[in-house]
Amino acid sequence: MPLRLASNFAHTPFVLDDKDYASVEGFWQGLKFPQASDRLRLASLHGDEARDAGLSAAAAADAFDYAGRLIRTGTFEHWQLMERACVAKFEQNPAARDALLSTGRRPITHRVTPDSRNIPGAIMAEIWTRIREQFRKGASHRRG
Numbered sequence: 001m002p003l004r005l006a007s008n009f010a011h012t013p014f015v016l017d018d019k020d021y022a023s024v025e026g027f028w029q030g031l032k033f034p035q036a037s038d039r040l041r042l043a044s045l046h047g048d049e050a051r052d053a054g055l056s057a058a059a060a061a062d063a064f065d066y067a068g069r070l071i072r073t074g075t076f077e078h079w080q081l082m083e084r085a086c087v088a089k090f091e092q093n094p095a096a097r098d099a100l101l102s103t104g105r106r107p108i109t110h111r112v113t114p115d116s117r118n119i120p121g122a123i124m125a126e127i128w129t130r131i132r133e134q135f136r137k138g139a140s141h142r143r144g
Helices: 024-030 036-043 047-054 076-092 094-101 121-136
Strands: 014-016 019-021 063-066 069-072
Touching: 014 076, 019 024, 019 036, 024 036, 024 047, 024 076, 036 047, 069 076, 076 094, 076 121, 094 121
Parallel strands: none
Antiparallel strands: 014 019, 063 069
């Protein structure tokens, strides 16, 4: 299995909260924008294009609106959104799920330079590890 399918950058379309996304990265970067039109544009992106599009966002806001709820940036609630997006991706993309499961019980790490203030690499690794364990157990993973 190409391990890169487990990456947030991979083109692994999924639906979350009745919205279509081309990648987890497009979802995550889109949260940086207050305008629905910008979020929709980023939702269709994957790979470096999604990451780079997020760079054009204004300075990170302290909070953002998601589905009518105000969520503070970099909080547990914000991270729960990332986990929900990752779960949706892996549930809806068997090849990506198989790539994640192919890591067995090895530790998962996520290192970026510089480390994200919104979702530190250690938190991202914990999310992937939790999801992997739920799939290993054969349970549907639903949080938040």
